[in-house]
Amino acid sequence: xxxxxxxxxxxxxxxxxxxxxxxxxxxxxxxxxxxxxxxxxxxxxxxxxxxxxxxxxxxxxxxxxxxxxxxxxxxxxxxxxxxxxxxxxxxxxxxxxxxxxxxxxxxxxxxxxxxxxxxxxxxxxxxxxxxxxxxxxxxxxxxxxxxxxxxxxxxxxxxxxxxxxxxxxxxxxxxxxxxxxxxxxxxxxxxxxxxxxxxxxxxxxxxxxxxxxxxxxxxxxxxxxxxxxxxxxxxxxxxxxxxxxxxxxxxxxxxxxxxxxxxxxxxxxxxxxxxxxxxxxxxxxxxxxxxxxxxxxxxxxxxx
Amino acid sequence: xxxxxxxxxxxxxxxxxxxxxxxxxxxxxxxxxxxxxxxxxxxxxxxxxxxxxxxxxxxxxxxxxxxxxxxxxxxxxxxxxxxxxxxxxxxxxxxxxxxxxxxxxxxxxxxxxxxxxxxxxxxxxxxxxxxxxxxxxxxxxxxxxxxxxxxxxxxxxxxxxxxxxxxxxxxxxxxxxxxxxxxxxxxxxxxxxxxxxxxxxxxxxxxxxxxxxxxxxxxxxxxxxxxxxxxxxxxxxxxxxxxxxxxxxxxxxxxxxxxxxxxxxxxxxxxxxxxxxxxxxxxxxxxxxxxxxxxxxxxxxxxx
Numbered sequence: 149x150x151x152x153x154x155x156x157x158x159x160x161x162x163x164x165x166x167x168x169x170x171x172x173x174x175x176x177x178x179x180x181x182x183x184x185x186x187x188x189x190x191x192x193x194x195x196x197x198x199x200x201x202x203x204x205x206x207x208x209x210x211x212x213x214x215x216x217x218x219x220x221x222x223x224x225x226x227x228x229x230x231x232x233x234x235x236x237x238x239x240x241x242x243x244x245x246x247x248x249x250x251x252x253x254x255x256x257x258x259x260x261x262x263x264x265x266x267x268x269x270x271x272x273x274x275x276x277x278x279x280x281x282x283x284x285x286x287x288x289x290x291x292x293x294x295x296x297x298x299x300x301x302x303x304x305x306x307x308x309x310x311x312x313x314x315x316x317x318x319x320x321x322x323x324x325x326x327x328x329x330x331x332x333x334x335x336x337x338x339x340x341x342x343x344x345x346x347x348x349x350x351x352x353x354x355x356x357x358x359x360x361x362x363x364x365x366x367x368x369x370x371x372x373x374x375x376x377x378x379x380x381x382x383x384x385x386x387x388x389x390x391x392x393x394x395x396x397x398x399x400x401x402x403x404x405x406x407x408x409x410x411x412x413x414x415x416x417x418x419x420x421x422x423x424x425x426x427x428x429x430x431x432x433x434x435x436x437x438x439x440x441x442x443x444x445x446x447x448x449x450x451x452x
Numbered sequence: 453x454x455x456x457x458x459x460x461x462x463x464x465x466x467x468x469x470x471x472x473x474x475x476x477x478x479x480x481x482x483x484x485x486x487x488x489x490x491x492x493x494x495x496x497x498x499x500x501x502x503x504x505x506x507x508x509x510x511x512x513x514x515x516x517x518x519x520x521x522x523x524x525x526x527x528x529x530x531x532x533x534x535x536x537x538x539x540x541x542x543x544x545x546x547x548x549x550x551x552x553x554x555x556x557x558x559x560x561x562x563x564x565x566x567x568x569x570x571x572x573x574x575x576x577x578x579x580x581x582x583x584x585x586x587x588x589x590x591x592x593x594x595x596x597x598x599x600x601x602x603x604x605x606x607x608x609x610x611x612x613x614x615x616x617x618x619x620x621x622x623x624x625x626x627x628x629x630x631x632x633x634x635x636x637x638x639x640x641x642x643x644x645x646x647x648x649x650x651x652x653x654x655x656x657x658x659x660x661x662x663x664x665x666x667x668x669x670x671x672x673x674x675x676x677x678x679x680x681x682x683x684x685x686x687x688x689x690x691x692x693x694x695x696x697x698x699x700x701x702x703x704x705x706x707x708x709x710x711x712x713x714x715x716x717x718x719x720x721x722x723x724x725x726x727x728x729x730x731x732x733x734x735x736x737x738x739x740x741x742x743x744x745x746x747x748x749x750x751x752x753x754x755x756x
Contacts, residue, residue: 185623186616186641193611240576245549245568264549268572269619272544272579273611279583280606283599291595295587298602302584307497307577312490315573319489337490 160442167210167227168203170220174228178277192262192270193277197235199253200392202450204375204443205230208346211439212364216354225285226297226349229278233305234342236274239267241314247397254392275305287353296352304341313338326404332373340372347371347440363429370426371444377419378448380405384412391452419448464746471514471531472507474524478532482581496566496574497581501539503557504696506754508679508747509534512650515743516668520658529589530601530653533582537609537646540578543571545618551701558696579609591657600656608645617642630708636677644676651675651744667733674730675748681723682752684709688716695756723752 175197181190206227213223242249242257243264249257259267279298287293303309316334320326326334347368351361382391383398384407398405406415426444430437479501485494510531517527546553546561547568553561563571583602591597607613620638624630630638651672655665686695687702688711702709710719730748734741 182612184616184637185620186611188623189611189616189619240572243549243569243572245547245572265547265622266619268544268547268549269611269615269622271576273615275576275579276606276610276615280603280610283603283606291599295595295598295602298599299584299587302580302587306580306584307490307493307573308486311573311577311580312488312493315493315570316489318569318573319492333488 167207171206171227189269192266193273196239196258199255201253205234205346209349212347212350215436218353221286229281230346232274232278236271239271251393304345309341324402324404335376343372344368367426367429370422371447374419374422375447377406377415380407471511475510475531493573496570497577500543500562503559505557509538509650513653516651516654522657525590526657533585534650536578536582540575543575555697608649613645628706628708639680647676648672671730671733674726675751678723678726679751681710681719684711
């Protein structure tokens with residue numbers, strides 16, 4: 149089913165769609181709704197996890213895993229886990245106490261459809277389930293690989309990574325004085341860390357040498373930042389209809405962003421420079437890294 | 453330092469104090485506050501994790517681990533992890549969107565001292581860190597043991613355990629029609645699952661036989677329920693000063709509890725019967741289980 153990704157890795161839209169389909173199918177299975185009154189939290193978890201999305205992080209897991217001959221089963225489990233973590237972070241970030249967003253992935257946010265309490269619990273449940281999926285993952289019988297994945301995912305998602313980045317972001321929200329260094333660090337924590345995990349997961353699964361894993365880390369660092377610059381550009385130039393979420397919120401809040409500091413043209417130039425740099429990092433993988441090359445460009449050219 | 457627990461396990465107050473001291477010391481190290489604006493979330497995590505508490509769950513880990521000759525280092529890491537998970541659950545449960553509590557462990561709750569957003573993130577950070585601690589734990593070089601701990605902790609804490617229990621509890625809050633079966637199931641998920649993990653963790657670390665682990669599971673089931681009945685009794689009869697948290701909230705809300713269904717005397721009798729049953733389950737361990745026997749009684753006799 150996701151053969152193009154594994155055996156004929158050339159056409160990005162096909163590969164993205166097939167990867168998303170396979171991950172969604174696994175998530176659907178993981179989120180089977182039980183009988184009993186706890187069903188409500190499962191329904192909220194499903195609602196958010198099954199909302200249409202790019203499934204970029206799972207794709208990065210599969211594409212990087214394909215470089216190292218990792219089995220599809222293993223890669224898919226890690227891909228699903230990272231999407232669960234990403235979904236949890238969206239649900240919590242959207243809460244009234246945080247970014248107070250009504251729209252996400254083209255739908256009302258989780259707390260709008262359910263309520264704040266259910267949304268908090270749904271996020272908690274998704275985060276916890278992600279670790280369960282990794283702990284039970286099929287890693288060719290090697291539990292040390294699972295522990296390494298779990299440790300690295302926790303570091304990337306926790307207070308030293310994504311959670312810390314969101315903490316900085318909340319404080320920076322009304323601070324237009326942030327400089328480019330501070331914004332870069334904020335984004336490296338908030339979105340970069342999980343993207344790095346996604347790109348390196350394949351190397352961990354495939355027990356690649358540290359210097360090879362390092363290349364993917366650097367690639368991830370560059371596309372992660374480019375992704376965020378593109379996000380800032382979409383917030384400044386895109387429509388709600390296009391992006392599926394509220395836009396023009398940064399300027400409204402007087403928030404310092406890559407666009408407010410570099411300007412529209414400067415931000416576009418910087419994003420393209422980062423993509424070029426990312427491509428350079430995966431040169432050594434040759435044709436096998438074709439999808440990683442294409443997705444790097446997709447990250448800045450996307451319209452949602 | 454925690455020698456009494458390991459070599460002379462007879463005096464519960466000493467063992468509880470020494471176990472709590474050792475766990476608090478490890479948590480203090482884990483929650484070192486970094487430089488940078490993400491410090492705020494670490495401070496909130498510390499504030500809640502270092503609030504005075506019984507540290508019952510970590511104690512159960514250490515006491516059960518002592519039955520199987522598990523090293524203190526291993527047991528302490530698992531003990532710290534479970535206390536991080538417990539603290540996260542308290543922070544999220546206390547939020548205005550959930551139970552809206554102002555007082556916890558004798559102090560203002562996390563969101564009162566910081567704000568709702570920081571409290572949500574602090575909970576997220578603690579939960580994530582708990583998995584990191586387990587993934588990096590010293591398990592005598594056996595990563596399969598770490599994976600088993602992580603998988604079981606995730607199942608106990610997630611939507612099929614604690615998170616699911618809290619979801620049911622929120623819906624049951626204004627429902628005085630719940631029967632004893634429904635309340636028992638609610639509490640088994642909400643508090644019982646993590647107490648079961650705490651009691652079985654030692655058996656997992658010590659690679660005990662399934663039937664031996666089962667005894668601890670049954671012991672945990674009984675003391676977990678007894679613990680909750682004692683909680684209901686404290687809410688009905690205790691003072692805020694004694695318990696360090698808001699009291700008389702169940703009756704105010706017209707909530708069905710063990711006390712509202714069984715009456716004060718009936719609830720007390722039921723709690724004592726559960727403790728007797730729990731003692732029976734650990735008989736076979738002989739004098740080595742002296743602390744587990746004492747803590748079972750402590751659970752229902754405590755005043756906070």
